[in-house]
Amino acid sequence: MKESLNKYFAGELTSDEKESFLMEVDKDKALKENFVDNQSLLVIIDWTFPGNKDNEEVIQQKLDEFMRKMEQRER
Structure with missing residues (x-):
């Protein structure tokens, strides 16, 4: 499944x-946790992307998005 996880985030899977x-x-709790962790890492990477570093609006939007996902994960 790790290979599929990597392919998913690399955009290499068909629809x-x-x-x-x-x-x-959705069925596998451990896989779901890994999936959410990878999504969170991608958000953090997006924050550090040089094209966004001077755009406060984009940074705030990414932070809000990340926080919402973390809150949903805790529920």
Whole structure:
């Protein structure tokens, strides 16, 4: 499954493969935790992307998005 996780975030899965993978994520608690962790890391990487470093609005939006996801994860 780790390979599918990496392919998902690299955009290498077809739409059918994505759908099947996301259904598997929904069923598997450990996979879901890894999925959420990877999403969170991508948000952090986006924050550090040089094109956004001077754009406070984008940074605030990314922070809000990240915080919402973390709150949803805790529920």
